[in-house]
Amino acid sequence: MAPKVLISDELSDAAVQIFRDRGIDVDFQPKLGKDKDKLAEIIGNYDGLAIRSATKVTAALLEKATNLKVVGRAGIGVDNVDREAASKKGVIVMNTPFGNMITTAEHAIAMMFAVARQIPEASASTHAGKWEKSKFMGVELTAKTLGVIGAGNIGGIVCDRAKGLKMKVIAYDPFLSDEKAEKMGVEKVELEELLKRADFITLHVPLTDSTRNILSREALAKTKPGVRIINCARGGLVDEEALAEMLKSGHVAGAAFDVFSVEPATENPLFNLPNVVCTPHLGASTSEAQENVALQVAEQMANYLLDGAVENALNMPSMTADEAKVMGPWVKLAEYLGAFIGQMTDEPIKAINITYDGTASGMNLKALDCAVVAGIMSRANPDVNMVSAPVIAKERGIQISTTTQDKSGVFDGYIKVTVVTDLRERSIAGTCFSDGKPRFIQIKGITIDAEVGRHMLYTTNKDVPGIIGTLGTLLGKHKANVANFTLGRSQAGGEAIAIAYLDEPLGAAVVADLEATGLFQQVKPLEFSIR
Structure with missing residues (x-):
């Protein structure tokens, strides 16, 4: 039976056609995402759910989604998806982080120009028949220092464009290596130094516990007088009330915000302040970006539902279509090994140790780890899968470790799984032959060859x-x-x-x-x- 996908937000006709061309039964109801009761009523009929931002995938909705395997978000942000609840239910959550990178980066640059030259206010004044040329004194971007918080995909593009504008670019990103910074042509700095030196600050990080209010009242107080701040990333990264006070005091010369802590933003401390440019979350709003992310999410969901490929997943290791073809037998072997040892173990498991030998050691080990843990957990919960298993293991305090080694025996590669309890250790090893069929090759240290x-x-x-x-x-x-x-x-x-x-x-x-x-x-x- 063909997989069934529900599209509950606006997606392009071309994206809908991708599902149909791949043999997937697609139900296109672009207004349904706004009707949570109707959505909850029918969601149990579908294997996949394709959304934008209108549909809210809550824990309550996921309880009704008895057949759901994947949620695909056409865009970067997944604030409207309860990822923890999805993981516990074994539902993969995918986004499309690359389809709107250029569009969002360009919007940040445009906002930086707008706040530097007070373009929106000057435009409104001129439309009103005024000619206030002396009122709108701007600043050049050339030779100014741009502080980029978050130098990933979008932040990296902003860095590149800013260098083209002859700006001095400094970047704060805990995951940015010295080598990558040098290759990008930016100076890697700590946040404190960025705050002190930057004439403009632009944010390009997701909203997490560690980034929430990264520009807090205390952080804003450390910024250079006359700084201008741009946020086209996520609402909640900046203390908006504190920023409004500093704009009024003149410490901050201007701000440009595309995102807000509460959206839709009908009121906000930043509204109606001088030299504050606000747009209604337009970062990804170009025709090119909207089409790109729609096509991308359709391809990703189809690849997963038909071939098992996992791309741009936020709660499971990614595995390309090519990897899925090669690794398919090994993923199945990993689950079998886990299932065997899970059925043999009655007492609580303290640790799971996995050894990858030879060819197995060069594969996507995170995906194989998930398969092993899913197999072990399947005894206690038959509905567990590669998404939910690591969550369950973590909740139970089970320690998972992996080891890789070069070929050490007669087989080109194998996987060995050992579980540790308070009473004993139990192990099993297996391999995949050329026919793709998994074999058990060792149990309790005894060599066997069992199909x-x-x-x-x-x-x-x-x-x-x-x-x-x-x-x-x-x-x-x-x-x-x-x-x-x-x-x-x-x-x-x-x-x-x-x-x-x-x-x-x-x-x-x-x-x-x-x-x-x-x-x-x-x-x-x-x-x-x-x-």
Whole structure:
């Protein structure tokens, strides 16, 4: 059955057509996002939800979204999506961070020009029939110091454009390396120094706990007298009341804001102040940008729903379509390894240690980590997936560590998973053969070669004669057909294990008969979900 996608905000016809061309059943209702009750009523019918800013994806809505797998936001900001609730529900949240980068950066530059030359006020005055030439004395941008807070995608473009305007660019960004700063041709500084030196300050960071009010009252007090501040990033980055006071006092010479702490902004401390330029969140509002992000979100959602590719996800490691094709068997193997060890472990897990060997060590390890954890958590919660599993593990205080190493055995690559509890450590390793089928290759340090199936039986025993015969006889007695059977032992007469791949689930009566023989230390039916 084809995946179903609901588009509840305005998207271009070309974006809608992308879904249709990819064979996805798309329901285009561009006004629905404003009707939260109607949206909640029908959301359970869809695998994907494509939105802009009008639709609010709340925890309450997600509770109704029983089939939802992905939310795609055409644009950068996802303030209208409860990402924590989405992660717990296993719903991927994607945005389109690159479609409107140039548009937003250009708007910031335009706002900087506007506030430097008081263009909006001068225009309004001239339209009113006044000729107040001497009133609107501006400043040049050339040779001025621009302080850029956040030198990522959009901030980087602003830096580049500002250099073209012959400005001195300094940047504060905790993630900006010295090498990257040198390549960009900007001076990397701490925030305190930026505040002291900048003639203009422009913000280009997301709104997070660490960036909220980054230009607080205290920070604004440290700025250079006569500074001009531009915010085309996110409302809430600047203490607007404190800024309004400093504009009135003259310490801040001007401000240009496209975003506000409360939107739609019908009133704000910055409104109606001299030399304050305000626009209604127009940063991404060009025809080119709106089309770009709409097409991008449609492609990303289609790639995920059809091929498993994860692009620009905010709550899961990204994995390209090419990676998804190559890694598909390894992701499945990682889930199987986790599912095996999760079903074998009854006591609370303290830590999960994952080793990637050979070819596996060069893959997208964050995605594989998520798959392992999803497999382990699936026993406690069958609805868990690669998105929600790490959240659940974190909530339970489970420590996750990974190790990579060069090829160390007969296999080109393998994954080994070890869980640690208060009572024991338990491990399993597996690999993928050229046929793409996952294999278990080691359990409890014992070498095996077991093909993985949906229904399996795992037993442990002492290496003594008669085990194979007893297993075969009792499984045959209960008409349990064996598709594949594997044995392994630590040494002659030592510990031994057996894994049978069965056509049907194993009934309780078979388990009881096997346990009654007294030959087996452990008899464990296993179930693996194959997606």
